[in-house]
Amino acid sequence: MLRARTCWRECCCCIAKARRPLLQHQTRFFASLAPETWTRPTIFAPATGKGKSAIAILRISGDDALQVWRRMTVSPRSRKRLKEDPPERRAVLRKIVHPETDEVLDEGVVLYFPPHSALTAQPTLELHLHGSSALMQLLLKLLPTLSPSFRIAEPGEFTRLAFEAGKMDLTEVEGIRDLVEADTEAQRKLAARQANGQMRQAYDAMRANAIEATALIEALIDFGEDEGISEGVYEQESLMKPSAARDKVVSLRDRIQGYLDDGRRGEIIRSGIHLAIVGPPNAGKSSLLNWLARREAAIVTEIPGTTRDVLELSLDFHGYPIVIADTAGLRETKDRVETIGIARAVERAATADLKLCVLSLDQLFSGASTSRPVVDPLTLSLIDSHTLILLNKTDSVSPTPAQLDALRSTLRSEGKRWYGSEAERPFWLVSVKKASGLQELADGLKEQVKESFELSDNLDETPIVTQERHRRHLEDCLASLSSFLEIPSNDIVDAGEELRYAIRSLGQITGAVDVEEVLGEIFAGFCIGK
Numbered sequence: 001m002l003r004a005r006t007c008w009r010e011c012c013c014c015i016a017k018a019r020r021p022l023l024q025h026q027t028r029f030f031a032s033l034a035p036e037t038w039t040r041p042t043i044f045a046p047a048t049g050k051g052k053s054a055i056a057i058l059r060i061s062g063d064d065a066l067q068v069w070r071r072m073t074v075s076p077r078s079r080k081r082l083k084e085d086p087p088e089r090r091a092v093l094r095k096i097v098h099p100e101t102d103e104v105l106d107e108g109v110v111l112y113f114p115p116h117s118a119l120t121a122q123p124t125l126e127l128h129l130h131g132s133s134a135l136m137q138l139l140l141k142l143l144p145t146l147s148p149s150f151r152i153a154e155p156g157e158f159t160r161l162a163f164e165a166g167k168m169d170l171t172e173v174e175g176i177r178d179l180v181e182a183d184t185e186a187q188r189k190l191a192a193r194q195a196n197g198q199m200r201q202a203y204d205a206m207r208a209n210a211i212e213a214t215a216l217i218e219a220l221i222d223f224g225e226d227e228g229i230s231e232g233v234y235e236q237e238s239l240m241k242p243s244a245a246r247d248k249v250v251s252l253r254d255r256i257q258g259y260l261d262d263g264r265r266g267e268i269i270r271s272g273i274h275l276a277i278v279g280p281p282n283a284g285k286s287s288l289l290n291w292l293a294r295r296e297a298a299i300v301t302e303i304p305g306t307t308r309d310v311l312e313l314s315l316d317f318h319g320y321p322i323v324i325a326d327t328a329g330l331r332e333t334k335d336r337v338e339t340i341g342i343a344r345a346v347e348r349a350a351t352a353d354l355k356l357c358v359l360s361l362d363q364l365f366s367g368a369s370t371s372r373p374v375v376d377p378l379t380l381s382l383i384d385s386h387t388l389i390l391l392n393k394t395d396s397v398s399p400t401p402a403q404l405d406a407l408r409s410t411l412r413s414e415g416k417r418w419y420g421s422e423a424e425r426p427f428w429l430v431s432v433k434k435a436s437g438l439q440e441l442a443d444g445l446k447e448q449v450k451e452s453f454e455l456s457d458n459l460d461e462t463p464i465v466t467q468e469r470h471r472r473h474l475e476d477c478l479a480s481l482s483s484f485l486e487i488p489s490n491d492i493v494d495a496g497e498e499l500r501y502a503i504r505s506l507g508q509i510t511g512a513v514d515v516e517e518v519l520g521e522i523f524a525g526f527c528i529g530k
């Protein structure tokens, strides 16, 4: 790996630092509190959605948050403003008043979180009011009149403060964002585990392992020759006395490889299982999409080549997020538009997690020999072990067992990537028009999805790679560990350098090392008020 050399000394990260991976951010955060360098803003935003509702919450966080308590709330009975601070973390009923005119604007519950218990690590106030948009708009206008330090929060700014204060790491931040965005049960479950620190623990443990290996190497560099501790730390000496650092790195490498080889389950659950419906024209692909969507989403006609482009729909399929794509029928054509549509269909099939290949029985067995099925080469080339095969239009053609056997042998001999035996890989015999066999198909599909993507109750089996960002850093880490293992034992300084890169890659996932460039991207995905 060709990378700029950096100071070896800088990598003397101790194990204690690994256990407190947010140290850098905490240091920067507390340094920023110096009043002579920066006056912190007091940020505010509605924490609940727009529009009418029973209750709306306005969240205010910053050094001037208590100004709202002092100048805009009064006791409901005495109507007096109170000089003392609100009780900590206890709901208090107050009237909310205009700071200039004392007009009563609403009555609601006020909650106060002092810095040590607020997620933002700054004084935080929550006003739980009636869900009136006019009232919320008025309050949003009035707050900046209390002090110039008040300003509306940016998307994700409350959570960003929590991250900068070391109260959560980047994977937990992403988990909260995904929980808010979750549309299905599987997504909720995965996001909740991430938000609760499941992934943070796994990444921190790996980072601690890498740091332990680095500490051994560093000890060898510093004292090895003098103190006689070189034996067994780095070199692979014998089976009886394996190298301690090497062993740690090998087991870490294998662990990371295992996470990377998880079939992208975490990323797929998060972004949706991509399912492509493919097959020749007129087979009933769009009819199937409409049945799955329970509405006339796609145009269906008896004209072959009706669908020209990829039509995509998102469905909650038994708690799993599915992004289902209807595609153009596959065939040889001179039509320019259709050719583009077919290229898109092939592209979509290549990136799909699952494929439904729809074949029409009346087309399959319409050739000169009724026992030899006709399947076009393009369709054959797409059929693989992730493909369910639907034989449609059983209402007009009923295939004989001999015909099904002939189709199986065609798929085996010409399909190349069709591995199934009869028992493992059934054909789904359906009539989309008459809705027959479709429930069985849906059940089969559900089983297939569950088998591949169900989250086990064992939390340790939760996929920890849920974003492309995690995968990229883990791959970088793996490359550094592999380089470490390839370096000869007399080049120990270079080997230690590789370990340092590995530690840095792991730290970038949780935010333990500088990740300024990705923060904007991560927090921009939040709503205002979170």
Ligand SMILES: Nc1nc2c(ncn2[C@@H]2O[C@H](COP(=O)(O)OP(=O)(O)OP(=O)(O)O)[C@@H](O)[C@H]2O)c(=O)[nH]1
Binding pocket: 280, 281, 282, 283, 284, 285, 286, 287, 288, 299, 300, 301, 302, 303, 304, 305, 306, 307, 308, 327, 328, 329, 330, 392, 393, 394, 395, 396, 430, 431, 432, 433, 434
């Ligand atoms: N008899 C019968 N006809 C069906 C069945 N399913 C679909 N059809 C008919 O087959 C024709 C083609 O259906 P589509 O769903 O448009 O087929 P497609 O595969 O999307 O076709 P392209 O968009 O051209 O690729 C329509 O006339 C449907 O009504 C079925 O189960 N039985």
Ligand SMILES: [Mg+2]
Binding pocket: 285, 286, 287, 298, 299, 306, 307, 326, 327, 329
């Ligand atoms: Mg179609």
